[in-house]
Amino acid sequence: MSEPSAIRKRSVVIAGHATSVSVEPEFWEALREIAAGRAVSITQLIAAIDDTRTGNLSSAIRLFVLADLRARTARDAGTD
Secondary structure: OOOOOOOEEEEEEEOOEEEEEEEOHHHHHHHHHHHHHOOOOHHHHHHHHHHHOOOOHHHHHHHHHHHHHHHHHHHHHOOO
16 A cells, blocks of 8 residues: 655635645645636635535545545446
């Protein structure tokens, strides 16, 4: 089993306010891919996640990426 990736802190500006999120590089890359697939910037996607979250933004990003993966897996399996 490989070692887990180090969490990296990144600064983002949401609704005019600077904040930081701490996520693993793999989650950041997945978030970037989702944003590209939706033709929005990563900042716009994070702002949308921020608008609907109930807890920590970093956790909300991870859960968003997981939900997107599950939705794509269900679509690919034909079980929407």
